[in-house]
Amino acid sequence: MEVQLIEIAQFLGCEILGDKTAVISGVASLDKAQSGDLSFYTHHRYANQIKQSKATAFIISSKNKDQFINCTVIFSPNPYRDFARVINKWFNTFIFPDPNIHPTAIIGNNVEVAENCSIGAYCVIEDNVKIGTNTxxxxxxxxxxxxxxxxxxxxxxxxxxxxxxIVGNRVIFHPGSVIGGDGFGFAPDPPQGYFKVPQIGWVEIADDVEIQCNTTIDRGMLGATRIGLGSKIDNLVQIAHNVEIGEHSVIVSQVGISGSSKVGNWVTLAGQVGLVGHIKIGDGAIVTAQSGVAKSIPPNMVVTGSPAQPIAKNRRALAEMNRISVLKKKIAELETRLNKLEKANK
Structure with missing residues (x-):
């Protein structure tokens, strides 16, 4: 695939500085790019890669133009997003299968399959399922x-x-994801052990959600577990029964969310965060990696640590912890001087 840079810029609605006649034949990161490739730049941590990059052109923010002297660039208000748009239009290698139902698929009773669907080999579709168009x-x-x-x-x-x-439109499930399994509900019943609590609820997933590999979302014990519009859920995430996740939230790998917790809109839960049950995470909150959240978090707050606390408070606590060794040394010195004074006064 070859495309002129001017065509890419017109598609993005962005301005070019440099060689508008350049031809792009591929996409790559700054450090891997070769002649003919389009790359992008978003963060100062990659600044040392700019001079070594062999890319033909770059998508950048106008605030970074001084770092790309004598380079051909496309100015974008959101370089990462627009780079992804270019990949999707010209360089996406995903192959959509032809619409059909494979002869090995097992289809139950009263199943509705809309137009242009593809049902692959050895799929099993139980009774009373409805599948929308182009799925x-x-x-x-x-x-x-x-x-x-x-x-x-x-x-x-x-x-x-x-x-x-219940799944909305344009939802993507990656391999191994399991949706609608039993929630972890067991009533103590000594001395026999535990009595299993029936999980008779369901799962609702709104439009434009993406759920990646080996993630599990349990159905509600009573009522629904809900995933809101546009939320993105990474690999190896556990979402328990009756959890509600709002719109456009990002749940990163190995997060565990206990039952009946509520996560607001535009929330970020970074890798390996753990939430106890029955708490609320406010809209726009950010929980940093490996934090343990034991109580509700107000909107737009950034928290870290275990137990999670506001990031400024956590940093102060860490600074005080780091001072302990210094204080121990000073105390030891004072004890030595005091002992010497006591011996001198005897």
């Missing part, structure tokens, strides 16, 4: 009874949707 199920997917899939959804291989899952 793709790659091989070995399972869709449980009374589940609804919207339009333009993609289920990569070995996705499992159990019964009563």
């Amino acid at each position: 793709i199920l790659f091989p070995f997917c399972y869709v449980g009874k009374n589940t609804t899939l919207g339009d333009l959804c993609i289920l990569h291989p070995r996705v499992t949707l159990l019964e009563r899952v």
Whole structure:
């Protein structure tokens, strides 16, 4: 694939500085780019890669133009997003399968499959399922009874949707994700052990959600577990029963969210964050990596640590911890001097 840079700029609605006739044949990161490649720059941590980069052109913010002297650049208000737009239009290698139902697929009773769907080999679709237009199920997917899939959804291989899952439009499930399994509910019943609490709820997933590999979302014990519009959930995330996640939130790898917690809109939970149950995370809050959250967080607050606390408070506490060794040394010196004085006065 070859495309003129001027065509890319027109597609993005952005200004070019430099060789407008340049031809782009690929995309790459700053350090891997070769002649013919388009790259992008967003963060000062990559500044040392600019001079060594062999890319033909770069998508950058206008505030960084002084770092790209004598380079061909496209000025963008959001370079990362626009770089992704270019990939999606000209260099995306994802191959959509042809619409059909593979003869090895097992289709239950009263199943509705809309136009232009693709049902791959060895998929199992149980009774009373509805699948919207242009939805793709790659091989070995399972869709449980009374589940609804919207339009333009993609289920990569070995996705499992159990019964009563409700999915909106343009939702992407990556391999190994399991949606609608039992929540972890057991009532203590000594001396016999534990009595399993039936999990009779469901899962609701709104439009434009993406759920990546080996993530699990449990159905509600009573009522729904909900994932809001446009939220993105990374690999290896555990979302327990009756959790509610708002719109456009980002849940990063290995996060665990305990039952009945509520996560607001535009929240970021970084890697390995843990939330106890029945708390609320306010809109716009950020929880940094490996934090343990034991109580609710107000909107727009950045917290860190375990137990999680406001980041400024946590930094002060860490600074005080670092002073302990210095204080111990001073105390030891004072004890030595005091002992010497006591001996001298005897």
